[in-house]
Amino acid sequence: MLFKHLSLLGLAVFSNAAAVSKRDANKIATIDFSTTRGAPKQYGSGILYGIPDTDAWQIPKHFFTDIGINHGRGGGSQVPGKGWVGGEADYVARIKSVHSNYLKLRELGGNFFMLNSGLWGGDGLLVASDPLPGDNDDWSSYDAFLLRVAADINSLGMTQGLIVELWNEADYSAFWLNRSKEQWLKAWGWAYHRLRPLLPASVIIGGPAFATEMSNAGWWPDFFQYVKTNGSVPEYWSYHCLFQAGGIGNDPEWSIAQMNGLLTQYGLPTGSPLSINEYAPPEDQNPGYSAWVISTFERRDVYGLRANWAAGGALHDYMASLVGKPDDTNGGTYSNSSGGYWPTGEWHLYKYYKQSQTGVRVASERSVDDYFDVFATWDASKRKASVIAGTNAVTGTYDIQVNGLPAGAFSRGRARVVVKKYPWVSFRAQVTEAQIVTVSDTVYTVTGGAFTIPLTITEATSGYSLDITPA
Known part of the structure; x- marks a missing residue:
């Protein structure tokens, strides 16, 4: 032998x-x-939505703790109704969803990104005739909305571990409905200066949550110039890394370098926290890409949150597709209250990332x-x-x-x-x-x-x- x-x-x-x-x-x-x-800090263990809006843990809690989920993101998007633009009941339904998700993340010891655009109703389902902040230069409804959001954050005790993102994907027509860039920039400044004095310093204002590629073109340079002049620089920079050609494609290493270079170019501070608040479109949601992208997040000390493009109740389920369940297999009928969850291959990789990489x-x-x-x-x-x-x-x-x-x-x-x-x-x-x-x-x-x-x-x-x- x-x-x-x-x-x-x-x-x-x-x-x-x-x-x-x-x-x-x-x-x-x-x-x-x-x-x-x-x-290790599990920089890659964040998810967009993916948590059922229930008091109990519909997805058993161990699925979250076993892999170290520490960041969540949501705004009540696609909860029935239209949010603020649909009236009081619609808004209340969405802030309840936010509060439920926030409490789950805090129980996990994590932080939560709140999407104001989802609370307003800007979730990809509004149509051009629906109102957006600043239409016809009328800011009264938006101002009332911001006052309500600030009041709810304070009254619900969401004052620790909360990052408020003022709008999601304004540079994508489905979420800003072809309104002008100038209108959105004014909406950004309006929201920043209205909310900041109403919220404790522990609540952070983040953004811009753009979907387009990080570059010195499009909406990015105008945003950099505007926030510098307006005094509304994000306290937490966040953006997407989806369908981007830079580097070798959907490449956070490349985009982080671009971001730091552009901040320096426009005379903006580079020491603020940074998050890629949506990474891995559906075709990249596999263990190979996950290992590849997590490596960058850990190397650059940048938090990443998995993208989630499900619709309706499924958006608030499946942990951004890290788990599955029987009623959504092989054409089954979806139920937002059913259980029987199982892990995917990616979930096992994230478990190794959390439990073995000590x-x-x-x-x-x-x-x-x-x-x-x-x-x-x-x-x-x-x-x-x-x-x-x-x-x-x-x-x-x-x-x-x-x-x-x-x-x-x-x-x-x-x-x-x-x-x-x-x-x-x-x-x-x-x-x-x-x-x-x-x-x-x-x-x-x-x-x-x-x-x-x-x-x-x-x-x-x-x-x-x-x-x-x-x-």
Whole structure:
């Protein structure tokens, strides 16, 4: 048995050396354990809507706590009625939805982004004849709305962990109904200056929640100029990363760099918090893209919230498609009150991200071609490194160059790496623990704290975890 073990070990080392000699320099991601960045914060564990508007936990609470959901976002969108523009009862229904979601997030120890536009009724279902703030330069209804919102925030005790987003996707016609950019900018300033003195400093005003690509064109430069002149700079910057061509497409690493550059260009402060408040359109909601995008959020200290494009009651369900249930499978009839929830493949990846990636974050960089990325932690108490890896919609073999392993823990010069694959089956499809398969279990030679792990991505939708321990 000893002879067999040594032979297998030699084969693993030989395979590693062969992989190193054939490496494509554009397809190498790096991890440096000598540089740490504090404890993991689950920067990627936020969701848009996805929480049933019930007092009890219709989706069992463990589905949230097991994966560390810590940010939510909503405004009562598509609750029956039209919000403020539909009258008192419609508005009350939506603020009740907001309050319910807010309480759930606070119970989870998280923060909540409140969408004022949803409370108004701007949820993509209004039509051109419906009123918007400032129509015909009449601001009376909008002013009354803002006073009511401020009063409700205070009376309902929503004064901690709340970020108020003044409007969602004003740069997208469905949410601003082809009104002018100038009208919206005035609405922004009106809302900011009306709400700020009515709310405690603990309540943060954020935005602009634009949908269009971060660039020095379109609505962005006018917004930067306006808020600087008007004195209404967001206290928390937020925007979407959806259907954007910059970088390699839907690429938060690229958009964050753009954002910081434009803030500097327009003389605006760069130290405020930043959130990508919608990431991963439906076609990107798989374990592979999730691992790829989470790696950026953790590297850049930016919170991300998963997009959610469901409609009606389903918008307020499914944890932004991290879970599924029987009545929405294979053409079943949806019920907003049914249970029987199950985890998806992504949910299992987020569970690993929350429960296994403990200790401290370590430095990492994605591959030169940008399509492959990793996020790694080191837990000294467990003598264990935990890594997630994935791509943005590509397959192929990539290398993970590991540097700076703790000399004490790896003093014998060997590292065991167990690689598991998290599959995507279909939209909201159930994935069991048994379907999280071990791809490889290999011992590598460590030289000077370094070695290389080749990882072959067979399906772009699959994400991977790697457990690295002394051997």
